[in-house]
Amino acid sequence: MGRVSMPYAGDDGPQFPVLIGLDGDRVTALVDAGGVVPPPVFATATFDTGTNISVLSREIAARLGLLPVGQRSSQTAGGVVAASLDLVGFGLPPMFGLTETAILEERLLVAVLPGLPDDAPVLFGMDLLNRCLLTINGPARSFAHEF
Amino acid sequence: MAAHRVLHTKTTIPFRPLGSVIHYSELAPATTDSTLAEEWETFRRELPELLAKGFAGKHVLIVGSEIVVIADTFVEAVAEGRRRFPDRPIAVPLIAEWQPMIRPSGGIRWAA
Numbered sequence: 001m002g003r004v005s006m007p008y009a010g011d012d013g014p015q016f017p018v019l020i021g022l023d024g025d026r027v028t029a030l031v032d033a034g035g036v037v038p039p040p041v042f043a044t045a046t047f048d049t050g051t052n053i054s055v056l057s058r059e060i061a062a063r064l065g066l067l068p069v070g071q072r073s074s075q076t077a078g079g080v081v082a083a084s085l086d087l088v089g090f091g092l093p094p095m096f097g098l099t100e101t102a103i104l105e106e107r108l109l110v111a112v113l114p115g116l117p118d119d120a121p122v123l124f125g126m127d128l129l130n131r132c133l134l135t136i137n138g139p140a141r142s143f144a145h146e147f
Numbered sequence: 148m149a150a151h152r153v154l155h156t157k158t159t160i161p162f163r164p165l166g167s168v169i170h171y172s173e174l175a176p177a178t179t180d181s182t183l184a185e186e187w188e189t190f191r192r193e194l195p196e197l198l199a200k201g202f203a204g205k206h207v208l209i210v211g212s213e214i215v216v217i218a219d220t221f222v223e224a225v226a227e228g229r230r231r232f233p234d235r236p237i238a239v240p241l242i243a244e245w246q247p248m249i250r251p252s253g254g255i256r257w258a259a
Contacts, residue, residue: 029229052167052250068236069225071183073169074249082175082187083249087225107222111249 005144006096014136014143017095018045018122020060023087024106026067038064042093045122047134047143054090054110054128057121061086061112072111084112090128092147104128104147168245171195185211186238194242202242209238217242 008014021040022030030037041060048055053072066086074083088110092102105128116123132147171194177184186209193214197207206224208215210232218224221239228237241247 025226025229029233033233050250067234068182068238069228070238070240071177071181071187072240072247072249073174075169082177082181084182109221 001146002092002098002102003144003146004092004096004098005142007140007142009141013046015044015046015120016145017093018043018124019091019093019101020056020064020122021089021091022064022066023089023108026087027089040089040091043122044120045124046120047129048123048125049129051123051125052127054108054125055116055123056086056088056110056112057116057118058112058114059118060121064088066112068112069109074111086110086112102147104131167248167250169248171198171244171246174246182236183238186236188212189214190238190240197242198244203244205242206239207242209240210235 004016006014006016019040020043021027022037027037041063043060061084066088068084068086070085071082072085074081086109088105088108089103090105090108090110092098092104094100108128132145134146135144137143171191174191174194176191177187181187189209189212190207193207197217202217205217205219206221207217208224208228210228215231216224216227218227221241224239225237228239
């Protein structure tokens with residue numbers, strides 16, 4: 001089990017660095033075909049218990065050249081809309097207590113949506129939170145994430 | 148013995164399971180800017196027949212307007228799709244009366 005522990009500032013809640021890359025199967029296929037595997041994208045994620053699937057911005061999807069594997073409906077204030085679904089590899093960089101990159105999921109289904117802020121383009125949703133132990137110490141403005 | 152009053156003898160309202168789901172009849176049409184608009188419309192059109200044929204719980208691989216394969220799992224369907232169509236988007240939706248939804252987050256500015 002890995003563990004990340006770090007402080008956070010302000011009232012926005014814990015944010016932390018993540019690595020987003022192609023899913024393992026696509027990496028294998030690209031390597032076998034002699035293709036170029038794009039490097040993972042280093043981005044800031046926010047824990048979000050309000051979403052049932054982790055979310056990426058369209059900018060990250062474009063940088064990785066993700067190919068959608070479907071779409072799914074979502075209820076919004078403006079009605080039911082469809083969002084793109086993609087597969088990614090999802091990891092944590094060797095920081096804040098990790099001595100090496102931790103791969104949380106080699107094949108994670110995520111939603112790709114517009115409207116995420118540029119400084120936090122990843123939402124770490126309940127699909128991932130349900131697999132880990134998250135402890136937030138609000139008064140101390142720190143959190144620990146065990147996975 | 149008191150007589151029991153029968154409130155309903157028959158209902159046409161489908162039972163809604165827990166969780167973020169939507170009845171397939173309420174799936175929204177594809178937007179014009181969607182990469183998978185053709186696949187999504189194919190899925191919406193074909194889903195009632197797929198359910199009637201007993202494929203509920205399986206995943207269907209759709210490319211363009213073609214149903215390519217029906218697989219037991221999402222992973223199997225994606226693998227087959229990528230093997231046959233390595234350079235293009237594919238759709239691998241779940242065959243189900245109640246379709247999974249994305250529960251939106253307050254952190255997303257949907258108007259963008």
